Amino acid sequence: MKKLLQLLEEDCTLTTAQLASMSGMSEEQVKDAIRAYEEDKVVLGYKAIVDWDRTDRESVTALIEVKVTPQRNEGFDRVAERIYQYDEVESVYLMSGAFDLTVIISGRTLKEVAQFVGQRLATLEGVTGTATHFILKKYKEKHLIFEKREEQEREWIFV
Incomplete structure (x- = not known):
């Protein structure tokens, strides 16, 4: 199995x-x-992994480190649940180390992502700090390698 x-x-x-x-x-x-x-919810769904850089869709993905004050009797679960309800949020992970949660979000522009972090995420009760890292290029995701774009032919003009 x-x-x-x-x-x-x-x-x-x-x-x-x-x-x-x-x-x-x-x-x-x-x-x-x-x-x-x-x-049994062992398999939660099926999803294609798309290389959006090969399409005309503009999008920005960010990894956000979130520091949280744990809630009595619920730890980090209540805050994580509030965060993953947002449509922009793709993933939320409880972490060990210098911060508590990793949140992966997507938006159309850097400004849209920044507004989400500043106006929605950072203002949540229990959130004590955030650090945002924008993903510049994906090389590999879920064991799949994003292949390099083939060089387009260049036209050379000699004078």
């Missing part, structure tokens, strides 16, 4: 026949296992 989960994580577009062949299970076992994983 662990092999099936690894295969799904690597490529969720594989057919049940391919998954069965690669995992040593029957197609019926694969279907039943996937259904159970989805019902």
Whole structure:
């Protein structure tokens, strides 16, 4: 079963026949296992990883370090829950070290992201500090390497 989960994580577009062949299970076992994983929330969803730099969509992604005062009886969970409710927020992680939460957000512009941090995130009760880092270029995400764009042909004019 662990092999099936690894295969799904690597490529969720594989057919049940391919998954069965690669995992040593029957197609019926694969279907039943996937259904159970989805019902038990082991598999939360399926998502394509898109290289937005190869499209005409303008977008900015930022990693924000957030320092938080833990809440009585709830620790960091209440603050994290309030943060992940925002549409701009892609991911929230509890961290060890110099800060408490890592928040990944996306917006159309640097200004939009900065306004989100300054007006919504930093003002939340329990948030004591933030540090924003803008992602300039993605090289690898979820085990997938973002390939270099092919050099466009240049036209040379000699005089």
